Amino acid sequence: MRFQSTTLEQRKHHVRDIISSFDRTTLPLEFRGDIFARIDEEQAGRASSEWTRQGDLTGTAMQWGSHDPASWETLNRWQPASPRARLFAEKLRRLFEDQFQKYEDLGSIPGQRTAAGTRASLGQICDRFHKLAEATIIDLKFRTEGHAHTADVLLDVLARVCRNHDEVAEVRRSPRTPTAGASEAAETSLYHALIHEPAPGAPDFMLEALETINELSPRTLAARSMRQRLQTIDALLRVRGSPFSYQTRFSSIVNN
Template sequence: MSGLPESSSRSSLPSDLNFELMNFDRRKRDARDIVSSFDLHTLPSEFDPDSYQRITVEQSTRPSFEWTVAGDLWATFMRWIVHDPICWDFANRCQPTETRAQLFAEKLRRRFQQEFDRYDELPHHTAPGLEVQPSSPAHASFIVAQVAEIANKIHSLVAAALTDLQDRAVGRGGTVKVLLGALEAICRRCENISPVSPERDQSPSGTEVRISLYDVLVGQPPPATPNMILQALERASEMSPGILSKMKTEFETIGRVLPANTPLTYLQQFQNLSAQAGATM
């Protein structure tokens, strides 16, 4: 790969991407970001973790032919991007920083939408392999388990977004906008989808058991569950002061659809972020 033409000269890249001036960990993160940007589904933090962990400083001192992984183009490409300055320049020209940020935001939006679509289909599904009435407790248990699984997937996506916000200095606004869109979608999915009638769907204390994505993630989350989307937005604001000021419309839209039973602590945290955006509640 060091035989690439001279037109791939490092002088074509911004000074902040100079191979010699960039530390190993940053090159490694960017290499994974570049390679994963060619995948329409997998986020950088999910991309081939084993191959990623095997990229080391010591590896860079070995003969370059040892960087090639037989039968694995992407693992090979990651190694060469990290260790070889000409390959580094070539890869960054193929997928510039701004392009990768946009691709990440689009990918994250699609991944969230997949979970929302899956949730929206739940009222039309029955537990596979179980011949039960749609209004039976067994089917209700199936719905509860499915909602919990979707909520966990959403938590994982938010965690991946937070990691990306911390790693990516350029293009954070796109990720913030996707997170706000996800929060709006969660708030709009606040209707009870329990297949059991209210008089039968009771907790031991006698109160109605509600099943909704909003309740699991915001309204009545499991104990000690962090407000992950709001935490990610706070972190973005710390790293890029003023970034929320461009999201006034998004905050005002969420403010209009927040259910009345939103917990006070969550509401206060959201209002603090809204104030940074200049939004009125």
């Protein structure tokens, strides 16, 4: 991708993707929003000395890479497109894994050892799951390669959420209600909170991201290994008695 053939808006997204790939925990969408917002045509017309931010290497690299052809080419040599796609998927997997771990820890942290505390913490975890899925949709629309890496992560996460319905640990029940039945335990499962009975106004978890992959890279989910995993998830959703609208939308992804 050449400097002259791109717009400033394209370059700022591209440069942020490159530099954020060196950060193990921050997705491109969430990386240095303060600097990203400053990069515009007005800044491009300033003296180049103003693009340098003392004490801020990443901010300086983002600004110079967006405005200066030589800096643009240097950054692109640092981290080519294919490794970046793989690194994004690895980062996405780590971030989802962090949320799964937080879920596993529910009830073992002071302040979360009540039913109300557990529900509040579960709500925060689910909100993060949705935000990670939303960030993935934006990334898929930006990135032109590596969709299979991302799809691999998304299918693993969705399958794990579906199986979570059967894996609710005793630690996530309130110790104040030791005789709580299976229905209360189910209310604390990720499957229940993300798919079966999500918060009002919440989107269908993960479906838009998978639909985006089908739209932008139709062959990705058509691969035999991917289709087998999709069919496994479809079966899990049916066994769980998932909402009809969710099942219908997911089936259209499987049969696309």
